[in-house]
Amino acid sequence: VVGFQPGLTKMKLVVLVTGANSGIGLALCGRLLSEVPEGLQLCLACRNMHRAEVARSALLTSHPTAHITLLQMDTSSISSVIKAAQEVRLRYEHLDYLYLNAGIMPNPQLDVKAFFKGLFSSRIISMFATGEGILTQQDNVTSDGLQEVFATNLFGHFLFARELEPLLCHTHRSSQLIWTSSSNAHRSAFDLEDMQHRRGTQPYSSSKYASDLLSLALNTRYNKQGLYSSVICPGFVMTNLTYNILPSFLWTLLMPIFWLIRVFTHTFTLTPYNGAEALFCLFKQKPESLDPYAKYHSLTSGLGKNYTEPKKMDIDLEMSELLYKKLLILESHVKKKNSL
Numbered sequence: 001v002v003g004f005q006p007g008l009t010k011m012k013l014v015v016l017v018t019g020a021n022s023g024i025g026l027a028l029c030g031r032l033l034s035e036v037p038e039g040l041q042l043c044l045a046c047r048n049m050h051r052a053e054v055a056r057s058a059l060l061t062s063h064p065t066a067h068i069t070l071l072q073m074d075t076s077s078i079s080s081v082i083k084a085a086q087e088v089r090l091r092y093e094h095l096d097y098l099y100l101n102a103g104i105m106p107n108p109q110l111d112v113k114a115f116f117k118g119l120f121s122s123r124i125i126s127m128f129a130t131g132e133g134i135l136t137q138q139d140n141v142t143s144d145g146l147q148e149v150f151a152t153n154l155f156g157h158f159l160f161a162r163e164l165e166p167l168l169c170h171t172h173r174s175s176q177l178i179w180t181s182s183s184n185a186h187r188s189a190f191d192l193e194d195m196q197h198r199r200g201t202q203p204y205s206s207s208k209y210a211s212d213l214l215s216l217a218l219n220t221r222y223n224k225q226g227l228y229s230s231v232i233c234p235g236f237v238m239t240n241l242t243y244n245i246l247p248s249f250l251w252t253l254l255m256p257i258f259w260l261i262r263v264f265t266h267t268f269t270l271t272p273y274n275g276a277e278a279l280f281c282l283f284k285q286k287p288e289s290l291d292p293y294a295k296y297h298s299l300t301s302g303l304g305k306n307y308t309e310p311k312k313m314d315i316d317l318e319m320s321e322l323l324y325k326k327l328l329i330l331e332s333h334v335k336k337k338n339s340l
């Protein structure tokens, strides 16, 4: 196990970040290490170990005394998630922070007509802030027979957190689950009868809305056991996830315009460092003080100042409970199928 030192977990805060080898996840790791250089046992959970090694080396270059371990996990694969959770249970007695950040938006398509229509409507600011109604994706099916976006962004994380329950639930010590959701999460894209979004063209929005609902249900279930869940939106950030939407030369041309747009909507955080603001902010908050109905947004002002703002989500308890029950049924189904 790369960088693993038994006994270390007793003194340090244990933080595990999924999708930690690039973008917002990697930026968060850098920010956490700058905040608590010595007091952190950081575990980077990544599907690609080569990229994980590169990320670990980069973090160690800027934080040479940091304790960083790696964990192989593909959140879209049931067996990989179960195996990774087993490994975490062997390594640690307790997890203080579990950042559920890995995510995909495969084959994104910009609806150019809807975009230009939106440009000349009153929806313009919200269109830029959320991307609502102008982006579609083409989903795939995993070898477990699940929709890939649902499996990667939501279900793999759900299963992982459930498998880590003994490390997350303690009456004398609190733990935090922090989901990287999105302002692109919309109720209209989500259907309880089709929670994997097999039929629609907005699996990304659906999976993020599901994570907002799930976070609420987790709070209902687990707060008494010291586990708190919250969701954040990093804003619009230039990362591998968004580069795919347009050709790279167009992004370069658009950059000055994006800096200008930031004057009107602070949601254009643009860099992974800025996007990680809300994730970093929640690290410093008492979980009991957080609002389970709020999404915490990373925002960057026209002058480049970062801050975090909570906004009420369009979710309700009844729907969150129904989703939770459906996820439990799917969990027992996939475990049975994998003979677990």
Ligand SMILES: NC(=O)C1=CN([C@@H]2O[C@H](COP(=O)(O)OP(=O)(O)OC[C@H]3O[C@@H](n4cnc5c(N)ncnc54)[C@H](OP(=O)(O)O)[C@@H]3O)[C@@H](O)[C@H]2O)C=CC1
Pocket (backbone or CB within 6 Å): 018, 019, 020, 021, 022, 023, 024, 025, 045, 046, 047, 048, 051, 073, 074, 075, 076, 077, 101, 102, 103, 104, 152, 180, 181, 182, 183, 233, 234, 235, 236, 237, 238, 239, 240, 241, 242
């Ligand atoms: N960029 C943006 O504007 C926004 C991003 N977000 C969310 O932020 C999160 C981070 O994305 P971002 O940093 O932008 O994009 P990146 O593509 O840079 O990061 C995504 C991370 O998730 C990992 N990942 C993807 N699929 C899997 C998988 N099956 N198993 C394990 N890890 C996986 C990637 O690993 P690998 O290198 O192996 O692909 C990578 O480390 C995502 O959840 C995204 O939805 C939310 C709102 C806006």
Ligand SMILES: CC(C)CCC[C@@H](C)[C@H]1CC[C@H]2C3=CC[C@H]4[C@H](C)C(=O)CC[C@]4(C)[C@H]3CC[C@]12C
Pocket (backbone or CB within 6 Å): 110, 115, 127, 128, 129, 130, 131, 132, 134, 135, 181, 182, 183, 184, 233, 235, 236, 237, 242, 245, 246, 254
């Ligand atoms: C001149 C045009 C071709 C410029 C098109 C710009 C759009 C491609 C982008 C404008 C706003 C962007 C987004 C906003 C919200 C993001 C959301 C929070 C998320 O989770 C994923 C990515 C976004 C939808 C992002 C995607 C690109 C834009 C629509």
